[in-house]
Amino acid sequence: MSENIFITEERIDGSDDGPLAGKTVAVKDNISTEGVRTTCGSRMLEDYVPPYDATVVSRLKDAGATIVGKANMDEFGMGTTTETSYFGETDNPAAPGHVPGGSSGGSAAAVAAGEADLALGSDTGGSVRCPAAFCGVVGIKPTYGLVSRYGLVAYGNSLEQIGPFGETVEEAASLLDVIAGSDDRDATTRETPLEADESYADAATGDVDGLSIGVPTELLEGADEGVVETFWDALAELEDRGAEYHEVSLPSVEHAVEAYYVIAMSEASSNLARFDGVRYGRSGGYDGNWNEAFATAREEGFGDEVKRRILLGTYALSAGYHDKYYKKAQDARAWVKQDFDEALSEADVLASPTMPVPPFELGESLDDPLQLYLADANTVPVNLADLPAISVPAGETDGLPVGLQLVGPAFGEERLIRAASALA
């Protein structure tokens, strides 16, 4: 396989029957699989074999799915291109020579290349929606608390959710049906709002008659011209089918990227403190005292982007800077939530381009981390607000895939699935 989609190709069979019997699924390599190496795309965990399954993996197996491999990803989910993986870059099957997006790039590429029917990724600031948009497939970021994070290796745990990929909205929704719902091993989860005879897949009717769509003007500003054009074409298609749209304003999102990165880096600096090379992971040896051995393990085990985020997070939380960065970022987070609540009180869903740019060429974007962070402008506000969103193929610009993002109210996945299924 030339695209380097999987870090580990290994077949894990599920039970004989169930709603996903006969379906193949790629699983992002930060989701624990009992007995099968789970690296997080990092040298730190190159040889780590989890002794237990993540809840979503148990549910996949019970549903009869066959896992076909552990998909490549940006190291610990930190990236927008899948190029920070210790195991090499992944090519984009829908746009060869370009990145598949990130951080769940291998998962999206597996579905785009037909290596798997479905895939699981995780989305901390856009890591399901970005690769879905770049690879021309569907990706869902569920409401915070809809899907168990037990067994997901934590990066920014107040922000992240595991989410499904599929070729179509209905297929992605059928995977959401399997993984959604409360789990006593993750106290932030709750039951789905579905009635007993309902499913997310059944919501994929494509019926958008009378749907009211809000378009946040801030999320179009500064976006690539071809992307914006493709976005409006897709919106026109929804209008033809009975939806109507109006512009809305979310002034707070001007500060979402910096708020997101302060919070995510702060959480990362704490979460990744566990990697000291003693209980698991790359060892720093036994020379010198423990601080020296830990610092050696972490120098050798982590790549540049992970070090950058741990250091900046440590800085943002350090004495004298906490109020300036972390506390202000939490204010911004609350403000973003308020803005979304207001906009969604006058619209059923909000629509924007998923990514303001088409897929980068491989190697194009690695040198300037800040520029790459800014590419997350349309996805990170959703994580700050804990809301559900879906990315659905909108078309192409110069032969490169463009995604349309729909954002809905908390636990409003059915509404998103119904609306997005009008397009794919």
Next chain:
Amino acid sequence: MSDDAVSPEEVRHVAELARVDLADDEVDRFTGQFADILEYFETLDEVPEVDRDADLANVMRPDEERASLDSEEALRNAPETEDGYFKGPNVS
């Protein structure tokens, strides 16, 4: 490091707090990048104070014994173990 440019010493200090050794060329590269990124974070100063009324309920469970990993499984990924324990570097 917020008011003026970030210095290499400050990058080294934070790296020490975070227990991450850095090579000299990494320090140089991060010094420039951190200056850009922190300057961008400065715009959070423009964010107003916002009421944060989280409507959340705590989730509790009874504190009862339940099955967990046995020690052999828990030790399986450790680089070194001794007599059923993790083995770490010297604490001093």
